[in-house]
Amino acid sequence: MNVAPNNQIPNSQGLVKGMHEQEVEIAPGTLFDAEEMVINMGPQHPSTHGVLRVILKLDGETVRDLDCDIGYLHRGVEKIAEHDTYAMITPYWDRLDYVAAVSNDLCYVGGVEKLLGVEVPRRAEYLRVILTELQRIASHLLWLGTHAIDIGAVTVLLYAFREREEILKIFEDFIGARLTAHAFRIGGLWWDAYPEFDKRVRDFLKILPGRIDEYETLLNANRIWLSRTVGIGILPADEAINLSLTGPVLRGSGVNYDLRKAQPYSAYPEFDFEIPLGENGDTYDRYLVRMAEIRQSIRIIEQALDGLPEGPVMAKVPKVIKPPVGEVYFSIEAPKGEIGVYLVSDGTTKPYRMRIRPPAFINLQSLRRLSIGHLVADVVALIGTIDIVLGEVDR
Amino acid sequence: MMIDECGTERQSVLRSSIINSQFINHQFNMLGILTTLMFVAPEWVRRWTKEPRGNAFWAEFVLWPLIQILLVLFIVLTIVAYLVYLERKVSAFIQARLGPMRVGPWGLLQPAADGLKLLLKEDIIPLKADKAVFQIAPIISVVSALVVLAVIPWGAAWATIANINIGLLFVLAVSSVGVLGLVLAGWSSNSKYSLLGALRSSAQMVSYEIGMGLSIIGALMFARTLSMSGIIDAQQADGVWYVFFQPIGFLVYMVSALGETNRAPFDLPEAESELVAGYHTEYSGFRWALFFMAEYTGMIVTSAIAVTLFLGGWQFPGLNLITNKTVFAFVSIGVFAAKILVLIYLYMWFRWTWPRYRYDQLMDLGWKWMIPAGLANIVLTGIWYVLALPKSQGGLWGFMALKGDRLVPTKWGIAYFVATGFAVTIPIIWIVLASINRRSRDFNLHAQRQLQIKLRAERLQRHSEPAGESAS
Amino acid sequence: MSDEEKVTPPDPSGDQPQQSETSGEKSPQSAKTEASADKPAPPRAAPSDKPSPPKAAPAKKPSITSEIAGDPFIDKIKETFGLAITEAVQTLGQQILRVNRDRYLELCGFLHDNETARFDMCTDLTASHWPERSGQEFEVVLLLYSTPNNRRIRIKAPLADGEACPSVSGIWAGANWMERETFDMFGIKFDGHPDLRRILLPEDWPGHPLRKEYPIEYRDNEWTDKHIEYREVDYDTSLIDVKYGERK
């Protein structure tokens, strides 16, 4: 048995120093001599949503301490970006948060457009909003399914995937790819909407609210679901802000911070929608917030479809993109939170430095704060509630 | 003593069925061949051993039971394989999928393919596992599940392997040995996930065993026998299935049975999202299949007990119209199987609908809800029973009458017991449970919510004080 | 058949960035080389200029950076910190303060606690490497956000190579992992960080990849030698079964 040595002394923040080295050692003594058991959750584990490795220090089943080991998927996107031209970097952004590729693209092309001073045609902006909101729905549906399956409700996963599949089909017809979409180009879109786009999206939006009701029937009032989520991982607003959380995790704690309203980008100021906020900042509230966000996204898409202007979808952008010397930080509200790009340009065709502000990476560090004192089963629920995608955490 | 008793009972049953010569006319249809095998075979064996008719120990207690055992094992294990298929199909249909479709028409040969695959798979034993225990554990698990099949009254007359007079006790005793297999599997695997799963399962099964034991006592008060067929006969004599007398008992039994068989929403020992696969994480191939077999046999067994105790066993209104004994026996098996299947569908339906409880909540449910409910049910049932006794025996209303040598409720008595079961027992037990769990942390979500709001308000107050201390 | 058959072999991928860099900066030159037909043009540089409009020569665009003027809060910071604020500019409407390393932590505390500003969220913390700036090779970039005021500010603290930066993870707990990542990628040490370890790369990984001197083609190093087992694989060529046929 791998047993934690007793001599690990938590430092000022309570983190176990040198967990990496020590947890593989086999300490002399039996299970019953040691006060705590160190257990590896991941990197191959059904509910770590990828190759996340969580090292848990357990007392019985209560989590005493926790450390996340990440980087198994590290590709060095920021380094690659320094060697690629601006247009070539976009596909890499698809592969960060690969369940919300369209949102990532919007962040990157938005950043470059801001640096270049390009004005994107209104039709393109509207189409971008439609696609990103569809992507938000898709991402939230995937989150819902995986979160539910973590808590044991398997069926919701399949239902959610069915609806997500419809979105992916719309993407495939529009963009040409389902997952890693490469949806946007600097200056607009490569493709205009296909003829039946409007009808397909509307058909889907007609089905979706009923389906969300179905998920909520299965989960919302279910006593097992409630007892698994209510009061689990409570995060007060001030702490959530201090931990730099963004997205539904922050809004579940009642902080009204949504970049679509706070610092509007693209065509968002033209739409009427609300930001759902939680009250108690527990797992259940974060679940409710996301479900409400899906409904708000439906509203936005309907408005965008109604007001979709005619015109070109691509601005006049030089083939060789050379932004002026300077730097920019541009961020959007991705499904996981605030995804941002910090671009430093030295006037050449390649960015001097590109920094991705990864929402899931930064949200993930709250896992330790959330989990300590809860049970192993709650850690699973909490990983789910943070909604991480390891492609983005590791970059 | 016991063996003698049931032996003579069996002989009398056999003799009577052999004297009944109807089946001989139907020898050439399938039914006939089967009945011939089951009834004449012991007779042949007797003649072959050339022993006097009254003293056929070998035939009576070894050979004939062996045939029965093999038959039941064959049928039950086939059913188990097809239960897996059923589970996959039911889950698929619930989840907007198709399920297995490729092996055979509608995937009907999938269980065979799965079995073959599992047999051919590499049998992996972890390097640091306790090898002997690792190998024995699944056997213990599956044997304890299969042994119980011996006393289950599959149908009328001859369809029970052993009709012993302590059948129910035997079931409870043997099925609780199954937990030993899980614990040993978890321990010997030398894996933390397995160990956690084993610890969970041992605690869970031990706790739910209590609830289960308490829940059946109410029904036993009416049946007044522990013999499985006796219970069914008692329900026939009383004229009503005990689920109507014992709604709470049935509910508690079903919940406990879910917990006992480690099915969702109580599948904590093998909660795949937390413990990968719990106690059988390190198992592969056919050893793993044995655990699977044990689980599904456990489902059959618990359902069979529920059917026997609460749902009238193999009885069904109108079944007595069948006069042919052989047909009656087979129809009764069919009825019993159908009832089991309905319960198993319930198991599957629950599993694919609800989320999973957390470990401590599961224990709370067992200890704070199921056991008090079972106890209260016993007390209340006792009170109703005593009140309904014949006036000559000190009862208040005399809703029961002596029929032969057993007390049977009259028509008013049936109405009285059903009414008390539903209209009085349920509210009283609910009040009892509510008062017990009023301050329960995990179940009183309202209180929990209020506490959070209070804590949050405190935090915000603290936060609104002039900042500065938070800066380093 | 012409005599001068010259197949231009495609370059290995590592070369490519350099090539297109030259195409960006020295496009007049490359245009000249293309014009002379005898000499083969550098394979990558020539075509990239073709589609670009004729005025390919990079006209110096007006700078997008300007001094901040008339912002009372920035003025107050300048007043408080005096010469420690070496630069206060805005780019595309985004305010940037450059502060000396010595008073970096103090400024952060001020921004966090100041009642009017209350930059309570550390949106991002990163760094950039400027090898040609001697003595200020690194720049820690801190992006702050104020939830009450919906306002952003960017703090930059220049550092010399090897110099440690004060940690702000005591002010914003969220900066913890960002600082770890910055340490991992740039090798910048953060004083007072509770748990400064590598986060994305393995503990014993050589080098810090986002430094400019770190090559992009860097697949096999001591770490891979030590941890990844190489095995010779005999390819079973019978498995190679590529069919040609009519497109369906």
Added chain:
Amino acid sequence: MPAVKTTIGRRTLGEVIKRLLLFDLFKGLFVTFSYNWRALYEKREGGNPNQAIYTEQYPLERPRVSERFRGAPRLNLDPETGQTLCIACDLCALACPVDCIEVGSIRREVREGEKVNKKKVLTTFVFDTSRCMFCNLCSEACPTDCLELTQSFELAVYHRSGFRWDREMLEKGIDYVRYAK
């Protein structure tokens, strides 16, 4: 901004009774049972979101691949002459973020009517589909609509070397296996 409504805060008598009768659990059971029931009798039509069963039985039912789908690469030929459209300009290789394209060309004299021009002519073209991330940047960069990502998506091969597509393969396309029942 409206906060999310949380249904736990208040408890009316109705809610208590519903909870007593396990209403929340039965509601969920009803949803799943309705699916199960519909699955038994409804006509099956793969990929229809209104049907109770959504499964598309892939090898039996071919999926509908959209027109813009970015799948296997192809080098288009001139439909009249049968010659390649590629002018060996190398733009695709330059545009590729993962450098999976290698264009080989020679400079040779080509007779065009009266004139004899010196022109770059395509010799080899190698496309590494194992590295390709199907971003369409090469196809967008192509000035002659020669390189194109097509709708075929079954790119699995038995050996790594099968990912390296040469010019012949790119022009003719792979003969991928279609699975019969």
